[in-house]
Amino acid sequence: MPVAGGKCPNCGAPVEFRSGSSLTKVCDHCGQFVVRTDRGLDNLGRFADVAATEHSLVRGDRGTLGGRGFEVLGHLVLRHPMGGTWEDYHLRFDDGSWSWVSTAQGRWQEVAITRERFARSFDAVRVGDHLHLGAYGEFVVEEASSGTFASAAGELPFVARPGEKMAFLDLSGPDGARASVHFVGGHDARMVFVGRAIARADLHLEGRVGDAPVQAVATASIKCRNCGGDLPARLDPNALHVVCPYCNAIADSATHAIIAQQDAARASPWIPLGTQGTLQGVRWTVIGYVERSSVIEGERFRWKEYLLYHRDAGYRWIIEDEGVWRLGTPVAAADVDAAPLPRGVRYGQYYFALRNGSEAVVDRVLGEFYWRVAVGERVAARDYACGPRVLSSEESGTERNWTLADPISERDLFSALGLPAPSVPAAYSAPFRDAGSSSDGSIPTAVWVVVAVFVLMLLVAYDSCDSDSGSSGLGGGHGSVGVFGGFGGK
Ligand SMILES: [Zn+2]
Numbered sequence: 001m002p003v004a005g006g007k008c009p010n011c012g013a014p015v016e017f018r019s020g021s022s023l024t025k026v027c028d029h030c031g032q033f034v035v036r037t038d039r040g041l042d043n044l045g046r047f048a049d050v051a052a053t054e055h056s057l058v059r060g061d062r063g064t065l066g067g068r069g070f071e072v073l074g075h076l077v078l079r080h081p082m083g084g085t086w087e088d089y090h091l092r093f094d095d096g097s098w099s100w101v102s103t104a105q106g107r108w109q110e111v112a113i114t115r116e117r118f119a120r121s122f123d124a125v126r127v128g129d130h131l132h133l134g135a136y137g138e139f140v141v142e143e144a145s146s147g148t149f150a151s152a153a154g155e156l157p158f159v160a161r162p163g164e165k166m167a168f169l170d171l172s173g174p175d176g177a178r179a180s181v182h183f184v185g186g187h188d189a190r191m192v193f194v195g196r197a198i199a200r201a202d203l204h205l206e207g208r209v210g211d212a213p214v215q216a217v218a219t220a221s222i223k224c225r226n227c228g229g230d231l232p233a234r235l236d237p238n239a240l241h242v243v244c245p246y247c248n249a250i251a252d253s254a255t256h257a258i259i260a261q262q263d264a265a266r267a268s269p270w271i272p273l274g275t276q277g278t279l280q281g282v283r284w285t286v287i288g289y290v291e292r293s294s295v296i297e298g299e300r301f302r303w304k305e306y307l308l309y310h311r312d313a314g315y316r317w318i319i320e321d322e323g324v325w326r327l328g329t330p331v332a333a334a335d336v337d338a339a340p341l342p343r344g345v346r347y348g349q350y351y352f353a354l355r356n357g358s359e360a361v362v363d364r365v366l367g368e369f370y371w372r373v374a375v376g377e378r379v380a381a382r383d384y385a386c387g388p389r390v391l392s393s394e395e396s397g398t399e400r401n402w403t404l405a406d407p408i409s410e411r412d413l414f415s416a417l418g419l420p421a422p423s424v425p426a427a428y429s430a431p432f433r434d435a436g437s438s439s440d441g442s443i444p445t446a447v448w449v450v451v452a453v454f455v456l457m458l459l460v461a462y463d464s465c466d467s468d469s470g471s472s473g474l475g476g477g478h479g480s481v482g483v484f485g486g487f488g489g490k
């Protein structure tokens with residue numbers, strides 16, 4: 001039932017608002033974006049039509065979130081300055097309250113407007129700052145950036161002029177809490193939203209309004225503009241850059257224009273692009289491969305990262321650093337206790353000691369990426385180690401990402417991916433093969449001693465990262481790990 005309405009100032013058709021929280025709406029008849037004012041309806045201009053992706057919600061969709069029924073009233077798409085877009089939804093619950101649900105990079109969050117007053121100006125806030133949001137507790141700024149209102153559908157709870165920029169802060173807080181601060185209308189008005197991270201499955205969509213108008217993702221092959229070879233169909237509909245498998249040219253996935261050329265790979269990846277495998281209960285597809293390096297104390301160290309994609313679960317990384325494999329998962333900044341800095345940080349009950357800080361640079365890329373990846377791209381990276389676990393921060397000025405990389409055995413990893421494991425490094429296999437060659441097939445005492453000493457060393461390493469005494473433990477390798485580029489969980 002409409003709560004307010006009037007005639008469209010452009011076409012005269014009736015415009016009805018279904019929620020008291022809605023201030024603006026796209027006219028169903030002419031597509032003009034109109035705003036409620038004291039005098040009636042004003043025209044704000046025209047948005048591009050929303051081009052939904054396969055994970056998009058559609059205006060009119062119904063579901064339940066935390067046991068409360070809702071309907072999707074509006075859909076807003078913003079363009080990020082680093083490339084790519086994120087999507088916001090205006091949800092009206094059956095009890096009349098409303099929420100703002102956002103998704104980017106496969107991460108979802110639900111936040112609600114609060115009465116918090118935010119005194120600081122956007123320019124006075126830095127990534128990594130700790131901010132108190134009243135009763136909601138202390139939050140950490142993960143991103144301070146801006147978005148351009150690109151397209152919209154349905155009803156929205158604030159005034160968003162087509163093409164206008166909105167500065168925002170993206171924050172993480174205690175116990176999975178998330179917050180956003182929107183600086184609207186030339187930064188004068190600040191809207192403070194607080195909520196939590198959710199999974200798309202938490203929305204329990206029931207009544208879906210027909211099929212989402214999925215944007216045209218190239219399913220047929222397209223030709224590389226550099227070499228004429230067939231570029232493979234995209235695996236991730238959000239991919240912005242795709243690399244030609246024949247000539248290594250980097251192309252814009254929308255326009256197919258060649259962005260950059262690069263040399264051939266040093267070595268072909270152990271894990272072929274397109275490989276699928278189940279890790280931590282999610283069926284991932286390997287869509288990208290990056291070789292990165294950094295210079296530490298005059299020496300250049302190289303490592304490799306594989307980008308994993310799943311429609312609902314987002315992105316993860318497999319990192320290979322000098323024969324050690326790790327699985328990288330994003331970590332909320334608020335979950336990292338920075339009090340022991342600069343010597344280390346705490347995460348959960350563990351102390352991670354600073355292992356190195358460097359500038360990590362992208363040397364080579366293959367596959368497809370959700371950000372505008374560029375060879376030569378640099379981020380400030382810091383690694384903190386607790387035994388074989390590595391917690392990394394990467395900072396680009398407007399954004400700081402934390403990634404936890406947990407070791408995974410090569411055998412488990414490659415068996416999950418349905419691939420033969422790479423050959424065992426000679427350094428590990430040789431002594432055992434020699435020592436184990438006794439005729440009766442039993443394992444000689446010398447081997448047990450070696451194993452026992454190794455286990456003891458591991459235990460010591462784990463133990464020491466449990467306190468602030470500080471030890472970098474046995475963490476092998478030098479590379480920074482994890483997520484870089486792109487943008488945080490807006
Ligand atoms: Zn109209």
Ligand SMILES: [Zn+2]
Nearest residue numbers: 224227244247
């Ligand atoms: Zn090519």
